[in-house]
Amino acid sequence: MPVDLESIKVLAAVVSAGSFAKAAEKLNKTQSSVSYQIQKLEQRLGTEVFDRSAYRAELTPVGERILAEGQRLLNQAKHLSSLVDQFSEGWEPRLELVVDGMLPSLPLLAALKEMADLNIPTHIQLRVEYLGGVQQRFEQDNADLMLALEYQADNRLSVQALADLKTVLVVAATHPLAQMRAIELAQLQHHIELTVHDSSYNKAYGGRQTFGGERVFYLSDFRAKLEALNLGLGFGWMPMVMVQHLLDSGELVELDYLGGSRHRYTPVLVNRLDRPLGRAGLLLSEKIRQCF
Amino acid sequence: MPVDLESIKVLAAVVSAGSFAKAAEKLNKTQSSVSYQIQKLEQRLGTEVFDRSAYRAELTPVGERILAEGQRLLNQAKHLSSLVDQFSEGWEPRLELVVDGMLPSLPLLAALKEMADLNIPTHIQLRVEYLGGVQQRFEQDNADLMLALEYQADNRLSVQALADLKTVLVVAATHPLAQMRAIELAQLQHHIELTVHDSSYNKAYGGRQTFGGERVFYLSDFRAKLEALNLGLGFGWMPMVMVQHLLDSGELVELDYLGGSRHRYTPVLVNRLDRPLGRAGLLLSEKIRQCF
DNA sequence: TGTACAACATCGAATAATTCGATGATTTAG
DNA sequence: CTAAATCATCGAATTATTCGATGTTGTACA
Numbered sequence: 084m085p086v087d088l089e090s091i092k093v094l095a096a097v098v099s100a101g102s103f104a105k106a107a108e109k110l111n112k113t114q115s116s117v118s119y120q121i122q123k124l125e126q127r128l129g130t131e132v133f134d135r136s137a138y139r140a141e142l143t144p145v146g147e148r149i150l151a152e153g154q155r156l157l158n159q160a161k162h163l164s165s166l167v168d169q170f171s172e173g174w175e176p177r178l179e180l181v182v183d184g185m186l187p188s189l190p191l192l193a194a195l196k197e198m199a200d201l202n203i204p205t206h207i208q209l210r211v212e213y214l215g216g217v218q219q220r221f222e223q224d225n226a227d228l229m230l231a232l233e234y235q236a237d238n239r240l241s242v243q244a245l246a247d248l249k250t251v252l253v254v255a256a257t258h259p260l261a262q263m264r265a266i267e268l269a270q271l272q273h274h275i276e277l278t279v280h281d282s283s284y285n286k287a288y289g290g291r292q293t294f295g296g297e298r299v300f301y302l303s304d305f306r307a308k309l310e311a312l313n314l315g316l317g318f319g320w321m322p323m324v325m326v327q328h329l330l331d332s333g334e335l336v337e338l339d340y341l342g343g344s345r346h347r348y349t350p351v352l353v354n355r356l357d358r359p360l361g362r363a364g365l366l367l368s369e370k371i372r373q374c375f
Numbered sequence: 376m377p378v379d380l381e382s383i384k385v386l387a388a389v390v391s392a393g394s395f396a397k398a399a400e401k402l403n404k405t406q407s408s409v410s411y412q413i414q415k416l417e418q419r420l421g422t423e424v425f426d427r428s429a430y431r432a433e434l435t436p437v438g439e440r441i442l443a444e445g446q447r448l449l450n451q452a453k454h455l456s457s458l459v460d461q462f463s464e465g466w467e468p469r470l471e472l473v474v475d476g477m478l479p480s481l482p483l484l485a486a487l488k489e490m491a492d493l494n495i496p497t498h499i500q501l502r503v504e505y506l507g508g509v510q511q512r513f514e515q516d517n518a519d520l521m522l523a524l525e526y527q528a529d530n531r532l533s534v535q536a537l538a539d540l541k542t543v544l545v546v547a548a549t550h551p552l553a554q555m556r557a558i559e560l561a562q563l564q565h566h567i568e569l570t571v572h573d574s575s576y577n578k579a580y581g582g583r584q585t586f587g588g589e590r591v592f593y594l595s596d597f598r599a600k601l602e603a604l605n606l607g608l609g610f611g612w613m614p615m616v617m618v619q620h621l622l623d624s625g626e627l628v629e630l631d632y633l634g635g636s637r638h639r640y641t642p643v644l645v646n647r648l649d650r651p652l653g654r655a656g657l658l659l660s661e662k663i664r665q666c667f
Numbered sequence: 668t669g670t671a672c673a674a675c676a677t678c679g680a681a682t683a684a685t686t687c688g689a690t691g692a693t694t695t696a697g
Numbered sequence: 698c699t700a701a702a703t704c705a706t707c708g709a710a711t712t713a714t715t716c717g718a719t720g721t722t723g724t725a726c727a
Binding site for chain 2: 084153161170177
């Protein structure tokens with residue numbers, strides 16, 4: 084009852100060649116075979132595809148639509164085959180990536196966009212977790228790549244360090260804390276702390292990274308946090324790259340906190356030794372290394 | 376070398392049933408037949424679809440992608456069949472419509488949109504011509520329907536009159552012509568005439584419809600023309616329905632032109648008697664009748 | 668640890684689908 | 698009017714697919 088691709092291919096050949104016999108030659112078949120395939124197609128669809136009343140068979144209006152739809156069908160089938168070819172050329176069918184949401188998202192998105200633009204057959208799946216959750220998810224989902232801030236060493240993992248990520252504790256120059264020297268924790272706790280909020284984030288974090296002050300404001304992302312900082316609403320950690328120019332211009336000031344006002348993370352790119360990355364994985368690793 | 380739909384169907388059945396044997400039962404085949412189809416598919420694609428190392432065959436990653444693409448292929452094939460079914464239920468595969476661009480386009484577009492929303496299998500093709508060109512195109516293209524302002528009678532055509540289309544010659548109340556009475560052609564020719572411009576339009580028209588004044592401004596559509604009229608830029612013909620409320624409110628004034636300040640067109644809907652309309656054609660005719 | 672069962676592969680025979688090669692009826696081109 | 702081109706049709710040959718039976722391996726359960 085359903086159509087079959089062979090008939091459609093013959094139909095397309097007939098139309099493009101102009102006659103059953105010429106199509107037969109192009110397909111390395113006999114004319115009677117072509118005739119048979121067309122009749123089979125008509126029988127399966129229950130409708131006439133060619134009008135044979137004239138000397139040369141001509142497409143019926145319905146036939147034209149069948150041809151058009153059929154061409155799409157053939158293209159799609161060809162696409163399937165070419166996909167498989169690409170898989171055998173080293174492109175993996177899917178690549179699962181787990182990243183830490185703490186990391187700045189722009190460089191990663193830039194790398195992913197570059198990949199998407201290359202028209203790669205690999206389906207890339209991205210998953211965002213936080214801190215310990217990253218590796219947990221990596222194990223659980225049997226993901227291919229992990230972009231994390233911390234990880235549990237394991238001799239079955241291949242680990243590659245990326246460029247350091249520096250953070251600095253800042254406030255607006257207009258904020259009272261800006262003038263203070265040798266600030267102690269207790270002093271910090273009298274002011275509003277600004278931090279980036281995320282549902283998953285909080286669970287994984289367990290409040291470990293806040294200073295435990297009376298009031299903590301949760302912002303949706305670092306851009307919002309930066310605006311709040313600029314307004315003098317409170318103090319908080321920021322990626323150095325985002326605030327360097329503001330420190331230079333004096334709009335923001337680095338806190339003279341005794342517990343240290345700088346922090347340095349080293350993001351790592353991890354994959355399994357027992358499951359080597361495919362071409363897409365290697366390419367993405369390379370791009371991530373460049374973008375960070 | 377290409378895939379065939381039967382193998383894909385079997386693949387889908389195996390995955391949804393969970394095993395070769397259960398799939399065989401669902402498909403009314405034997406288990407060995409299912410095994411054969413899967414092997415054939417793997418051979419054609421040149422890759423393993425199932426991993427048989429375990430007790431139950433499991434899809435390989437490549438297999439998963441093949442399944443996903445294959446499902447789309449099957450859906451498309453099913454769509455083709457259902458299209459043909461709809462054609463045999465009276466929906467014509469294509470409907471060619473030629474309309475006169477002089478007619479207001481909104482009611483026609485409304486009718487066409489209603490058709491599109493109904494998810495009709497018919498491909499509707501619209502062609503815009505002007506005056507005599509409409510019928511010429513209708514004959515030449517062997518179109519199905521014609522929506523025209525004038526036509527050459529022919530006993531092989533079925534003609535149906537639509538609601539009259541009234542036009543009126545207007546200017547802004549602030550325009551010098553607004554105060555004049557018993558205006559003659561020579562007087563009109565001293566003022567700027569506003570008219571709707573179209574590349575095809577001018578050719579077909581041959582200037583027949585302008586008053587032959589010194590200055591004629593060509594606007595892109597009736598909305599632009601209405602704005603120009605409101606500004607008092609000049610005078611011109613407008614569809615009554617578009618200016619009725621402005622005449623009532625006194626913002627525009629009907630010219631007291633001796634050659635007549637009103638005109639009435641009767642749009643007709645024409646189709647061939649020897650080629651009856653299909654369901655889509657009848658439906659569209661009905662909607663056009665309602666919308667005009 | 669057997670034992671029964673369920674998984675899938677494989678094999679040869681049976682059946683079905685497709686192709687071939689030849690022929691026929693029409694139509695076109697010159 | 699003839700040669701060539703159109704497509705249909707037919708029986709035989711060839712391929713493709715299915716069937717039914719059997720083999721091998723892993724699972725579940727007592």
